[in-house]
Amino acid sequence: MITVRRDKAAQKNHVHSERDDRLRSTLTSGPGLMWMLCFLFIPLLAVVAISFMTRGEYGEIGLPLTLDNYRRLLGFGILGFDPLYPAILIRSLALGLATASICMVAALPLCFFIGRLPLGWRTAGLILIVIPFWTNLLIRTYAWQILLSPGGWICRLAEIFGWISPGTGLYPGVFAILVGMVCDFLPFMVLPLYASVEKIDWCLAEAAVDLGANGSQVFRHAILPQILPGLGAGCILVFLPATGQFVIPDLLGGAKTTMLGNLIQQQFGAGRDWPFGAAISFVALLLVMAGLWFRGAKQAGGEGGLL
Amino acid sequence: MSALLYAFLYAPILVVIVYSFNAARFGSTWGGFTTRWYGVLMENPLAWAAARNTLILGLVSTGIATVLGSLLAFGLARFRIPLKSFTIGLLRVPIFIPDIVMAVALLMFYSLARQWFGLFELGLPTMIVAHVTFQIPFVTIVVGARLAGMDPSLEEASRDLGANEIQTFLHVTLPLIAPGIIAASMLAFTLSLDDFVVSFFTSGPGSTTLPILIYSSVKRGITPDINALSTFIIAISMAATLAATVLQRSWKYRSIRDI
Numbered sequence: 200m201i202t203v204r205r206d207k208a209a210q211k212n213h214v215h216s217e218r219d220d221r222l223r224s225t226l227t228s229g230p231g232l233m234w235m236l237c238f239l240f241i242p243l244l245a246v247v248a249i250s251f252m253t254r255g256e257y258g259e260i261g262l263p264l265t266l267d268n269y270r271r272l273l274g275f276g277i278l279g280f281d282p283l284y285p286a287i288l289i290r291s292l293a294l295g296l297a298t299a300s301i302c303m304v305a306a307l308p309l310c311f312f313i314g315r316l317p318l319g320w321r322t323a324g325l326i327l328i329v330i331p332f333w334t335n336l337l338i339r340t341y342a343w344q345i346l347l348s349p350g351g352w353i354c355r356l357a358e359i360f361g362w363i364s365p366g367t368g369l370y371p372g373v374f375a376i377l378v379g380m381v382c383d384f385l386p387f388m389v390l391p392l393y394a395s396v397e398k399i400d401w402c403l404a405e406a407a408v409d410l411g412a413n414g415s416q417v418f419r420h421a422i423l424p425q426i427l428p429g430l431g432a433g434c435i436l437v438f439l440p441a442t443g444q445f446v447i448p449d450l451l452g453g454a455k456t457t458m459l460g461n462l463i464q465q466q467f468g469a470g471r472d473w474p475f476g477a478a479i480s481f482v483a484l485l486l487v488m489a490g491l492w493f494r495g496a497k498q499a500g501g502e503g504g505l506l
Numbered sequence: 507m508s509a510l511l512y513a514f515l516y517a518p519i520l521v522v523i524v525y526s527f528n529a530a531r532f533g534s535t536w537g538g539f540t541t542r543w544y545g546v547l548m549e550n551p552l553a554w555a556a557a558r559n560t561l562i563l564g565l566v567s568t569g570i571a572t573v574l575g576s577l578l579a580f581g582l583a584r585f586r587i588p589l590k591s592f593t594i595g596l597l598r599v600p601i602f603i604p605d606i607v608m609a610v611a612l613l614m615f616y617s618l619a620r621q622w623f624g625l626f627e628l629g630l631p632t633m634i635v636a637h638v639t640f641q642i643p644f645v646t647i648v649v650g651a652r653l654a655g656m657d658p659s660l661e662e663a664s665r666d667l668g669a670n671e672i673q674t675f676l677h678v679t680l681p682l683i684a685p686g687i688i689a690a691s692m693l694a695f696t697l698s699l700d701d702f703v704v705s706f707f708t709s710g711p712g713s714t715t716l717p718i719l720i721y722s723s724v725k726r727g728i729t730p731d732i733n734a735l736s737t738f739i740i741a742i743s744m745a746a747t748l749a750a751t752v753l754q755r756s757w758k759y760r761s762i763r764d765i
Contacts, residue, residue, distance in 0.1 A: 220586050223671075228581030228593070231574040231642055235596050238639040239608070242615035243599075246607075249614055305511055312508040326751055331515045333693070333747040335700045337717050338736040341724045342518030345525065382515060436602075443604020445703055450724065460606045467610055467707065477614065480607045487602045491595075 243484065250477035260473055268478035284462070288482075291459040294373070295442035298380040299434045302388040305381065306433065309389060310396040325393065332386040340450045343379050344370055347451075375451035380441050387440075388433035395429025432494065439490045443483045459483055519740055526733035543730040553735060556719040563630060563705075563715060564698040567637035572691040574638070575645025580679070582646070583653040597643040605640075609707035612636050616708065628710030636708045637701065641694040648693060652686025653679075689753040692746045699743060 250268055255261045270276075274285040313324040331339065346353055347370035354369055369375055399422060407421040445460030452458070457465075459479060466476025526544070530537025547553055581587060582594070600608060612635075616626040626632050660682065664674040702717035709718060716739060723732045 221588070224581050224585040224587045226581075227577045227585065228587055231578030231581075231646070232593055232596075234574055234638065235593075235642060238612065238615070238635055239599060240596060242608075242611035245615050245618060246611045309508050309511050327512060328515065329751070330744060330747055331519060333696050333700070334519055334740050334743045335702075335717060335720075335736070337700075337702045337720055337724075338522055338739065339518040341720070341728060342522045344724070344728065345521055346517060382518065385511070385515065439602050440604055443606060445604070445606040460604060463606050463610060467613060473614060476610055480610055483604055483607050487599070487604075491598060491602060 246477045246480050246484070249474055250481045252474045252477075254472045254474050268475045269482075271475060272478055272482065287457050287459060287462050290456070291442050294376065294380065294448075294458060295438045297377060298384055298441040299388075299438040301377065301381050302385050302437050303392075303430060303434065305385060306388040306392050310393045313389075313393060314396045314399075325390070328386050328389050332383075336383060337446055337450075339382065340379050340447050343375060343382070343451055347375050347378065370451055371453040371456070373452070373456055376448050376456060379447040379451045380444065383444075383447065384437040384441055387436040391432035391436065392426065392429040395426040399425050435490045435494050439487050442486060522733050522736045523740065526730065526737045528730060528733075531730060543734040546731040547734045550731065552714070552719060553716075553731075556714050556716045559630060559713055560699065560715040560717075563633050563637060564695050567634045567641060567698050568691050568695045570634070571638045571641035571645050571694050572687060575642040575690065575694075576649045576683075576687050578642065579646045579649040579653055580675075583650060597646055600640045600643050605701070605703040606707075608640065609636075609704045612639070612704070613707045628708060628713075630710075630713045632708045632710070633705055633713060633715075636704050637698045640701070640704065641697055644697060645690040645694050648690035649683060649686045652683045656682055685753045689750040692750040692753075696743050696746045696750075699739065699746075 249260055251264045251266070252260050253263055253265050253267070272284050272288065274280050274282055309328075313321055316324055345351065348354070357369065369378075403421045403425070404417050407417045412420065442458075443460050443463075444458065445464055448456055448458045448461055449464070452461075459482075463476050463479050463483070466472045466479065470476075527539050527541065528537055529540040529542070578593075578597075582590070587593060612632075616628060616632055619626045626635075656679075660678055661674055664678040665671075669677065700717070702721055705715050706718055706721065709715070716735065720732055720736060723729060
């Protein structure tokens with residue numbers, strides 16, 4: 200009898216009616232979800248809406264609805280074709296791609312190195328990678344101004360090797376931006392890649408060696424396919440935020456290295472052209488959506504974590 | 507090779523700390539050890555005001571985000587939720603989106619709300635709202651990871667023994683996920699402390715924070731007392747990160763793998 204009663208009680212507690220469930224989820228997830236709707240979803244909708252509006256004489260936003268802001272971004276202004284904005288778009292994509300590639304090349308040996316450490320040291324190795332990531336980006340970025348400025352020891356070293364002419368610095372410029380970017384985004388590549396490296400089935404590599412494959416063949420055919428998911432995740436995690444980065448190009452680049460982030464900032468600063476700024480922001484947002492969709496499509500059917 | 511990469515990651519942090527003790531005022535030369543710049547910093551009223559704003563912003567936003575994010579994680583983990591995939595997608599956005607896009611979206615939203623309803627005058631409250639928005643997803647991930655790693659039979663046992671749902675949550679679930687919640691709040695605080703871009707766009711007159719102060723100083727030229735200030739911030743971030751890591755071992759690695 201007691202068992203039966205307990206079962207009934209358990210059933211009563213476990214199987215919620217649909218209405219109860221709605222109440223529970225509203226009480227727990229409701230406030231957080233409402234917050235995200237109000238202060239993320241609606242503002243993003245506002246970005247989309249404003250990107251189709253017109254800038255007034257004094258910088259105010261108004262009608263008529265127009266596609267002009269997007270046309271301008273693609274280079275078709277009032278005065279005919281102007282490559283300024285398309286160049287910025289392409290430069291941002293190229294810098295994002297370059298950052299992702301360098302991070303990939305740097306992270307590969309690093310992940311294999313951490314993977315070969317004794318068990319306790321592996322966690323330490325990873326934590327050491329993560330700590331700088333949680334330190335203020337602004338501070339780490341301006342530090343590169345000090346490190347790469349003329350007269351610093353890095354520049355002197357580069358002079359000795361004849362890479363730069365004496366007296367010049369490695370900052371500001373594209374090189375400095377890349378250094379800052381890689382320094383900031385390397386952890387984003389290392390973490391997902393390490394997760395793949397950790398799971399590698401080395402039997403496949405041994406089998407390849409037994410079958411007469413040389414070093415590069417083993418890597419290409421037995422190891423690379425196994426770490427490809429990690430590499431893909433890392434590339435998206437680096438490429439997307441790097442493309443829209445604002446602080447790093449702002450502090451380490453010069454006037455000739457404007458990127459998407461800087462262009463957005465200009466529209467909300469002195470330029471005060473919010474509709475155009477909104478259009479650039481929406482393009483950046485679409486890029487992120489595409490990246491996430493691509494990732495989601497690849498991951499479909501796989502294990503679904505919370506995020 | 508790997509040692510070089512570690513050196514590369516830590517070089518900027520070390521150079522700031524070392525230069526904060528450098529007696530030479532200009533250039534990259536070493537002029538001897540001094541703690542003078544910390545004294546200069548202590549006498550800077552702007553730095554104190556910014557520190558006060560940073561602290562209020564960090565503590566209030568972390569408090570709100572921890573409560574909302576933890577509840578959201580609990581709901582997502584335990585109940586059927588309408589629009590679940592939409593919610594999860596929405597939570598992913600702040601993690602991937604360039605922070606300047608989020609910053610200008612909020613700036614425009616505040617401006618429209620001000621025009622139409624007279625709300626959201628730029629200042630500390632608008633910054634708090636903005637910070638909570640990017641903190642919630644991180645809190646949800648950390649607490650969600652903890653919930654996912656929890657043995658569900660413990661909650662079942664509590665219910666079988668006659669506890670109602672609220673009792674089960676308060677006496678079984680909450681103590682079990684508490685380390686995750688504390689870790690999440692520390693990381694959320696670190697995020698707030700680190701943020702410059704979103705703060706910069708949503709701040710008003712008189713709500714300057716330490717990162718905004720550092721930015722405007724760097725734009726004028728780096729001074730040694732800014733290095734001293736940065737060293738303080740680095741110390742706080744590192745302490746919070748280490749504590750959070752110990753509480754929730756390598757959570758970041760775990761959750762990024764799940765993204």
